[in-house]
Amino acid sequence: EDKVVQSPLSLVVHEGDTVTLNCSYEVTNFRSLLWYKQEKKAPTFLFMLTSSGIEKKSGRLSSILDKKELFSILNITATQTGDSAVYLCAVEGGNEKLTFGTGTRLTIIP
Amino acid sequence: DAGITQSPRHKVTETGTPVTLRCHQTENHRYMYWYRQDPGHGLRLIHYSYGVKDTDKGEVSDGYSVSRSKTEDFLLTLESATSSQTSVYFCAISELGGPYEQYFGPGTRLTVT
Numbered sequence: 615e616d617k618v619v620q621s622p623l624s625l626v627v628h629e630g631d632t633v634t635l636n637c638s639y640e641v642t643n644f645r646s647l648l649w650y651k652q653e654k655k656a657p658t659f660l661f662m663l664t665s666s667g668i669e670k671k672s673g674r675l676s677s678i679l680d681k682k683e684l685f686s687i688l689n690i691t692a693t694q695t696g697d698s699a700v701y702l703c704a705v706e707g708g709n710e711k712l713t714f715g716t717g718t719r720l721t722i723i724p
Numbered sequence: 725d726a727g728i729t730q731s732p733r734h735k736v737t738e739t740g741t742p743v744t745l746r747c748h749q750t751e752n753h754r755y756m757y758w759y760r761q762d763p764g765h766g767l768r769l770i771h772y773s774y775g776v777k778d779t780d781k782g783e784v785s786d787g788y789s790v791s792r793s794k795t796e797d798f799l800l801t802l803e804s805a806t807s808s809q810t811s812v813y814f815c816a817i818s819e820l821g822g823p824y825e826q827y828f829g830p831g832t833r834l835t836v837t
Binding site for chain 1: 764765766767768769772782814824825826827828829830831
């Protein structure tokens with residue numbers, strides 16, 4: 615059974631801080647790892663990673679995948695109150711289905 | 725929520741009644757999914773479809789059935805709703821098979837009393 619574990623479960627930081635969110639996984643026939651941001655509505659897609667060591671960037675957000683150690687990190691620099699959300703990690707295995715972690719709840723204090 | 729709608733957005737129903745949730749897309753994507761989201765469990769796949777009349781089960785399919793008679797619509801039916809099916813239900817779509825990204829609809833909050 616595929617498994618995704620995210621840590622920490624929740625995180626509270628001050629505006630301007632840098633945060634690192636973790637995602638470890640166990641999956642049969644790994645194909646991709648995806649990050650989503652969920653505010654009080656539907657998850658929105660952030661990144662998809664398929665290869666180790668290639669950092670994906672979008673503004674202040676970046677993510678990297680380590681397929682040998684089976685984890686990914688999501689970094690957010692210079693955090694803003696609009697970054698407050700639940701961040702979800704998901705992996706796709708050989709069955710073309712996504713398995714999600716339970717998420718990290720990030721709260722940014724002004 | 726690019727081209728994905730769900731109806732109803734909120735529903736309260738009684739135990740034992742049938743319930744149907746609808747997902748409609750305008751993106752002409754081949755793959756469609758139904759998830760439920762509960763505290764402490766994250767998003768869990770109920771059923772998915774890889775084409776018209778082609779569906780398969782996810783990890784929490786018991787008590788649910790689906791149908792897809794045309795590309796744009798994917799229906800989720802609770803044959804006899806139970807309180808354990810109180811949840812937020814999300815539909816998602818994807819253009820291709822893996823690796824891919826899925827795009828989510830706005831969700832339906834279902835309460836079974």
